[in-house]
Amino acid sequence: MRIHRIIGVAVLAVLLGLIGVFTIAAEDERVVTKQKPTTRLYVRTIPAGAKIVLDGEELGTSDGLFLVPPGVKKITLEMDGYDPKGETVEVRDGWITRVEVELKKRPQQPVRDPGTSGTKTAETIPKRLQRLPEGWKVQASLSVPQDRIGEFEKVLGGKILALSNTIFAAHGQRVQVNLIECATRADAEMVYGNVIRKKGDPAYCLNLGRTVVEFVGDFGPRFAEQAARDLDLMPEPGADSGPRVDTLPPVVVETVPASGDLKVDPSITELRVTFSKEMTDGSWSWSTASKDSFPETTGKPRYLADRRTCVLPVKLEPGKTYASWLNSQKFGNFKDTEGRSAVPYLLIFQTRP
Numbered sequence: 001m002r003i004h005r006i007i008g009v010a011v012l013a014v015l016l017g018l019i020g021v022f023t024i025a026a027e028d029e030r031v032v033t034k035q036k037p038t039t040r041l042y043v044r045t046i047p048a049g050a051k052i053v054l055d056g057e058e059l060g061t062s063d064g065l066f067l068v069p070p071g072v073k074k075i076t077l078e079m080d081g082y083d084p085k086g087e088t089v090e091v092r093d094g095w096i097t098r099v100e101v102e103l104k105k106r107p108q109q110p111v112r113d114p115g116t117s118g119t120k121t122a123e124t125i126p127k128r129l130q131r132l133p134e135g136w137k138v139q140a141s142l143s144v145p146q147d148r149i150g151e152f153e154k155v156l157g158g159k160i161l162a163l164s165n166t167i168f169a170a171h172g173q174r175v176q177v178n179l180i181e182c183a184t185r186a187d188a189e190m191v192y193g194n195v196i197r198k199k200g201d202p203a204y205c206l207n208l209g210r211t212v213v214e215f216v217g218d219f220g221p222r223f224a225e226q227a228a229r230d231l232d233l234m235p236e237p238g239a240d241s242g243p244r245v246d247t248l249p250p251v252v253v254e255t256v257p258a259s260g261d262l263k264v265d266p267s268i269t270e271l272r273v274t275f276s277k278e279m280t281d282g283s284w285s286w287s288t289a290s291k292d293s294f295p296e297t298t299g300k301p302r303y304l305a306d307r308r309t310c311v312l313p314v315k316l317e318p319g320k321t322y323a324s325w326l327n328s329q330k331f332g333n334f335k336d337t338e339g340r341s342a343v344p345y346l347l348i349f350q351t352r353p
Contacts, residue, residue, distance in 0.1 A: 039070045039093050046102040050079040082106055126179050129166050133230045141166040156194045157339055158187030175227055176216035188212050193248045197343055250275040250336045252345040259347050266318040266351040270311050273326050277336050278307040285331035286312055289323035319353040
């Protein structure tokens with residue numbers, strides 16, 4: 001802040017529009033008139049338009065010349081989007097005190113959302129979500145840092161270029177829209193399939209070509225579909241917006257013995273599971289459901305020639321309940337040839353006495 005004292009008859013006459021007889025006292029350059037001395041404060045800011053608060057009371061907006069009482073004053077300059085600027089100024093009787101300030105633009109303040117990581121600012125809102133229909137308002141937006149993208153690639157599969165979620169208030173609903181920008185259409189198909197598997201409802205997810213969109217909120221499929229239309233989230237030409245067998249994760253189509261069977265022959269020597277598509281050889285997750293319910297194994301698992309059926313050699317006891325997770329939340333090594341983990345399935349049965 002620079003404070004300049006502007007002294008001089010000509011300058012004072014121009015600024016104040018005063019009419020009268022002036023003399024100059026050379027000792028202290030004080031302006032003296034036949035009228036009662038007045039004290040004036042000139043405030044200029046870059047940019048102009050800042051609110052001027054003097055000793056806690058609003059004085060006006062910059063730029064301007066103001067009549068104020070003499071004395072030591074606390075002046076504060078405030079403007080939306082800029083850091084406030086405060087200073088103590090001595091306003092002397094008979095002087096024009098000049099204050100010039102260049103305001104510093106306030107940086108965007110990050111906002112943290114529980115359970116997520118990243119920074120929410122206005123700049124992180126994806127371009128395709130910045131033009132909102134009537135009734136929609138952005139509450140927050142989060143962009144996942146590039147150094148954490150790899151964590152999501154491990155879960156969703158496929159190469160991910162960017163991932164963001166934006167929270168809206170829309171017609172009384174809280175709507176979270178996750179945008180997953182993928183490197184290729186093939187990557188988007190893989191991500192889309194895994195999101196569908198984890199979400200469990202295709203109506204909440206769209207494949208727009210290279211971008212996968214997931215809707216999160218306490219609402220039904222009909223609202224999600226309307227939200228997609230409101231936000232103009234339409235698939236690119238040639239993109240698949242619905243589920244397909246080849247892009248979705250594999251599922252169990254048959255087990256031997258059948259899950260839920262209460263009269264299994266204890267003399268059988270192997271368990272079998274057949275999936276909906278060809279699987280990755282040498283990769284499986286026969287997981288324990290409980291400590292005492294997993295069967296005793298007598299050899300290593302293997303796939304049959306169809307590459308869909310996995311066999312586990314076992315030794316069973318009469319009159320016992322057995323259970324095994326085929327994939328689980330922790331283990332997901334039953335995978336198709338594209339690396340998609342199969343939907344977890346609980347195989348549970350009971351042998352005859």
